[in-house]
Amino acid sequence: MDQASLDLTSAEVASSRLGISRASLYAYVSRGLIRSYASPHDPRQRLYALDDVEALMERKARFRRPTVAAATALDWGLPVLETSITQIRDGRLFYRGQDAIAITRTATLEDVARLLIGALDGNAFHHPSPIPGALTEPAFGPHDFVAQAIRLLSAPSVRETRGAEVAAILRMTAAAATGADPGIQPIHRHLASAWKAPPQAADAIRRALVLCADHELSSSAFAVRVTASTGASLRNAVIAGLAALSGPYHGGMTERVRAFLNSPGTAPHPAFRHRLYPEGDPRARALLENVPLLASDATTLRVLAGVSGGSPSIDVALVVTERAYGLPTGAAFTLFAIGRTAGWLAHAIEQRSQATLIRPRARYVAAENKPSS
Template sequence: MPEWIGRDAALARLGVRAQTLYAYVSRGQVDMQPDPADPRRSLYRTEDIEGLRTRRGRSRRVSAVAASTMAWGEPSLETAISTVHHARLLYRGQDAITLAGQATCETVAALLWDDTGPVGFPGPMQGANDPFSALAMLIPASYPALGRGIDKLQADGAEAIGYLAQALGAASDLSLLHHRLARGWGLDSSYDEPIRMALVLIADHDLNASTFAVRVAASTGASIPACLLAGLATLSGPRHGGAANAAMVLLHDARESGVTRALTRHLATGQKLPGFGHPLYPMGDPRAAALLAALPPDALTRQLWQDAAEQTGVKPNIDFALAALASTGAFPPDAPFRLFALGRSLGWVAHAVEQVTAGSLIRPRGIYRGRLPAD
């Protein structure tokens, strides 16, 4: 799919007159640029056209509009933390792909938390062996989030991430988080950089499912560790953080039986190919492209994503890239989930604090389809 299309193609996809298309441009809903081949003509951003077409196809009843916000619909909560703008992931206005070139978890946390001071994640001398227990053990002794200063909430978040990191296998010391994780997993120093990049790229991603769960918990005044536990529980689902593990299965299948046979088997199920495609990135997930480019060359991995893209028309997403990273060495079997959980926890803390300071309870209404009493 081209990133830019001509006027006639845009009108055909939207099913509107030219005046309506121009109105969308004037309102900032569709981005436009001159055609390099003919400056008298204009090109229109495909992503914007497709987004408009999807939204216009929905019923515009109030209840339908409200329901549509829950499934890749219109923005429903204000945030200054991150967004996807014209297929670019931004952390407080800074390009996440650029940040991934050299930023650490510590510097990205300071950015996402809007914190001017240095951020560290001290690990406990002795903690739980699994991430759910690590966060749960902090909750009984934690203060509720309401009425407390932002610095106190961020300190709670740093402590919770320290506990989470150690439960995910990071070494317990005061070095940078990606060093601790590589060392705790018994990997040599060559893995430090791709692990650092992966954690930065996964740190936040608009109002994804786990981040929304964190904000719901935070809106009730729950403690920061409790908010992170809500996010971690949501992340554990196969449609979210578990998607990278499904991509690992696909990679393993390709190594065992060959790329063509593995793709044939997975496509025959009729299910979406794990690790490919993303609704916010119709031209391809830039996080995946950045991470895959930083990994050692691997002929089978490259053939898998190229053949899959050719057969399905979609490119790898960050789940596939995390699986590809984990397949390059002696990583833990669930390394993609661990990377996802640790990296995303940076954003969870930012969203929890932002929601607490907003001071509102997130409480949507349900559309009741059950029985009613007879009059």
């Protein structure tokens, strides 16, 4: 989003609305909480993003009313737990403090799993144990893929080192998509080979997996952490993540994107804005670099960008990448799920190390007494 499209205000108005001094306003700017721009009329004057000012006003109001803060914390609200895994700051995504977009240039999903989880046996991915359970036909799309992955993850398992268990779970999610064991082959190459993708698609698949690896406390990551907090196994925690991801407002959004691209005039168009990225989803930009979009998809994206003033989300980028390389229909979701498994494992392991049960309270609201008809 460029400066021309923003509502800007002066330091006097911004500090007055927030009820703070100029020095506090400048501190908010330095911490990245409020964006600041040079005035187009006077380069010596700074202007401030009104959206950021209003967001801070809302945040301060929540802090003054603890019950409101608690009630809204689960809806894009205040942070509810601490993590050292992933951070979203100033429109950028960081894995363990490292810029995820920069990591995407060379890293594999296995590399990112090691980074997100921390100390893992370096040979975990080089000496895999056999996948338990019979492999069947490849599965695509949220429901078939999730059912296949849950079946594999639910098979009896032997006691393993943490590294071996992590490697096995990642391989099982990949096997759910292809019907074959990746063995020691990098997962992105295994998927490209199984899907008979063109040679140039392998790198796009690699980038997609890395970009989807984690996204802070998403709905599925929260489901994983709640499950892990009960002492459940890593496999069962990942199953919870898969179930949450399959919903139409999370990973299942890829199906809605595909429906729109297939019938732009009849299906509702997908959202182009992401609440955590005011200036556009950097994951989508990184994925779509050098992807040869279908002409029809490129036109549709240009039209949507013009209408919404935004840029594609990762869901949109995954689907147009799937279509650009002729990957199996539904591959967008399976890439999302396989990549995100690395983050789920990191969240489950981090949560279990805290030995704390996640058990929020509910505020009881009496049901309305409606007259009988």
